[in-house]
Structure formats: structure tokens, C-alpha cells
Amino acid sequence: MLSLDPPDHTRLRKLVSRGFLYKFIQSLEPRIQVIVDGCFDKVGREPGFDVIDCLAKPLPVIVIAEMMGLPDSDHKQFETWSEVIIDRTGTSDPAIHKAADQASRSLIQYFQRIIESKRGNPDDDLIGQLILAEEGGDKLSSYELYSTCMLLLIAGHETTTRLIGNGLVSLLQRPGLAEKLRANPGAIPNAIEEMLRFEPPVQSTERFAKQDMEFHGHQFRRGDRIILSIAAANRDPEANEVPEEFDPFRENIRQVSFGYGIHLCLGASLARLEAKIAFESLIQRFPEMSLADKEPAWGTNPFFRGLDRLPVNLRDR
Numbered sequence: 001m002l003s004l005d006p007p008d009h010t011r012l013r014k015l016v017s018r019g020f021l022y023k024f025i026q027s028l029e030p031r032i033q034v035i036v037d038g039c040f041d042k043v044g045r046e047p048g049f050d051v052i053d054c055l056a057k058p059l060p061v062i063v064i065a066e067m068m069g070l071p072d073s074d075h076k077q078f079e080t081w082s083e084v085i086i087d088r089t090g091t092s093d094p095a096i097h098k099a100a101d102q103a104s105r106s107l108i109q110y111f112q113r114i115i116e117s118k119r120g121n122p123d124d125d126l127i128g129q130l131i132l133a134e135e136g137g138d139k140l141s142s143y144e145l146y147s148t149c150m151l152l153l154i155a156g157h158e159t160t161t162r163l164i165g166n167g168l169v170s171l172l173q174r175p176g177l178a179e180k181l182r183a184n185p186g187a188i189p190n191a192i193e194e195m196l197r198f199e200p201p202v203q204s205t206e207r208f209a210k211q212d213m214e215f216h217g218h219q220f221r222r223g224d225r226i227i228l229s230i231a232a233a234n235r236d237p238e239a240n241e242v243p244e245e246f247d248p249f250r251e252n253i254r255q256v257s258f259g260y261g262i263h264l265c266l267g268a269s270l271a272r273l274e275a276k277i278a279f280e281s282l283i284q285r286f287p288e289m290s291l292a293d294k295e296p297a298w299g300t301n302p303f304f305r306g307l308d309r310l311p312v313n314l315r316d317r
């Protein structure tokens with residue numbers, strides 16, 4: 001879907017969008033809260049925990065796997081495959097590309113098996129809806145079915161994991177902000193927009209020029225690959241005043257972290273909802289939470305910005 005133009009993109013997006021209707025996504029709130037509480041229940045009392053390992057990674061995987069109707073026992077395997085697959089972006093190291101190709105093949109074979117087992121009696125989940133669309137005519141080819149499942153699984157969690165980690169580090173690095181949000185939890189959705197703006201999980205996207213063109217004095221030839229920096233756009237002083245400042249109470253936040261135009265992220269409402277519940281719970285449940293390492297190490301992938309570990313010290317209420 002990501003790399004298609006209309007009319008194929010329009011057809012595929014319309015089919016998949018049915019599973020992401022705003023009202024349906026909002027109805028997932030109670031279940032997402034249960035998952036978040038379950039993540040915290042596994043956390044030991046003292047002295048702290050790694051937010052990436054205990055919450056930011058498992059939460060989005062559990063949510064998207066449940067939406068797709070995939071078994072709980074496979075969650076760890078999804079994390080491993082998708083980490084290997086996205087490691088490919090931003091490196092030309094042949095060993096990493098080979099491992100990513102192998103992981104992609106394994107994931108496609110996995111979906112082939114799942115889809116075959118669901119055929120004939122598809123459940124009312126995302127994969128079931130896509131199977132019905134595929135069987136209902138030539139609207140969806142088998143290749144589109146497998147690649148859409150892969151996209152949803154990978155896009156559905158790698159990014160939200162980073163939003164939770166990047167947002168929490170931005171918040172905890174600045175004394176007093178978490179307390180202000182705890183006193184005013186209604187501002188959490190706005191704070192999440194600022195987290196998205198300030199440390200976008202997806203740093204850039206790409207397009208290919210369809211014809212020779214000029215843009216702001218730059219010449220492009222047909223077929224040129226153009227890298228568009230989301231991170232730079234979010235810190236454009238013409239879009240937001242004092243863009244280098246992280247301010248969860250900033251008004252009229254302008255950010256393009258979910259992209260722009262026809263490929264605007266299909267999972268934006270889901271990501272926002274998961275992040276809202278995660279931050280509400282973190283802030284209320286652990287009022288004295290602080291970073292164990294004030295400057296945690298960022299991953300090196302130039303396209304996906306995130307932390308491999310985010311240890312915090314805390315005291316439970």
C-alpha cells in the first residue's frame with residue numbers, strides 16, 4: 001500500500017480502512033487499558049523497570065495481533081522478525097539485508113499458513129475481513145493480502161513502541177512536566193502531539209519524481225528518489241514557534257509525524273489511543289518515576305528514531 005499510486009492505492013486503502021474506523025478504534029479503549037495494566041502487573045516493585053521492554057514493546061504488539069486475530073504465543077516471534085526487517089532501512093550492510101530478506105520470507109510463510117487456516121471460516125478480525133474481500137472478487141490479490149498483513153503487523157507496533165519511549169524520555173528529561181500533566185490529565189492528548197512533533201518515530205519518508213520538476217529552487221529529474229525529512233518539517237520555525245523547545249502545553253501544534261496526503265498513516269487514531277492510555281497510566285501510577293539514565297542511548301537507524309532500553313526508577317503508589 002505504501003508504495004502504490006492510485007487507482008491501486010485507493011482500492012487497497014479503502015478495503016483496509018474498514019478495520020480502522022475511528023469509532024471502532026475508540027471502542028478498543030477498555031481492552032487497551034487492561035493490556036496496559038497487565039504490563040504493569042508484571043513489573044517488580046523495586047527499584048525500577050525498563051519501559052521499552054515492559055510496556056512500549058508488548059503493548060502495540062498485543063493490540064495489533066489481537067486486531068488481526070493472531071495467536072498470543074507468536075508475539076515474541078513478531079517482535080524478532082519485525083526488528084530484523086526494519087534494521088534493513090538506512091544500511092547497505094549485506095549481512096543485515098540477508099537477515100531481513102530471510103525474516104520477510106518467514107513472515108510471509110507465517111501469514112500464508114494463518115490465512116489458509118482461516119479460509120472457509122474467517123473470523124470478524126482484520127485478516128478475516130481481508131480474506132472476504134479477496135474471495136469476493138479480484139479486489140485483492142493474494143500478494144496484496146500477504147503484504148498488507150505484513151505492513152499492518154510491522155507498522156502497527158514498531159512506530160508506537162518508539163512514540164512511547166521517545167515521548168517518555170522527552171517528558172522525564174524536563175523536571176516538573178510529568179507533575180503538571182498529572183495535575184491536568186486532560187492535556188495528555190496534546191502532550192502526545194508534542195511528543196510526536198519533537199521526536200518523531202518515523203524520521204523521514206520517500207517519494208520518486210514522476211516527471212522533471214523544480215521545487216523551491218531545487219531541480220529533480222523524473223525517477224529521482226526524494227527523501228523528505230519529517231523531523232526537519234516538525235522543527236520548522238515557520239510551523240511552530242521556538243521549535244527546539246519541548247512543550248506539552250504548546251497550542252496549535254503542527255506536525256507531520258503521520259505523513260501527509262493520500263498515504264497519511266492509517267493507524268494514527270490507534271497509535272494516539274495506545275499512547276494516551278499508556279501515558280495516563282504511567283503518570284498516575286508512578287508519580288515519582290525518573291530516568292535511571294538521564295541521557296539514554298538512541299538507536300542508530302536513521303529512519304526510525306527510538307531507544308532500545310529506557311530504564312526508570314519508580315515508586316508505586
Ligand code: HEM
Pocket residue numbers: 001002003013064151152155156157159160163200201202205206256257258259260262263264265266267268270271
Ligand atoms: C506513532 C505511531 C505511528 C507513526 C509515527 C506512523 C507513521 C506513519 C507515516 C509517516 C506514514 C506515511 C508514510 C509515507 O507517506 O511514506 C504511515 C503510513 C501508514 N501507517 Fe503508520 N504510523 C504509526 C502507527 C501506525 C499503526 C498503529 C498502524 C496500524 C496498525 C499503522 C499503519 C500504517 C499504514 C497501513 C500506512 C500506509 C498508509 C497508506 O499508504 O495509505 N501505522 N505511518
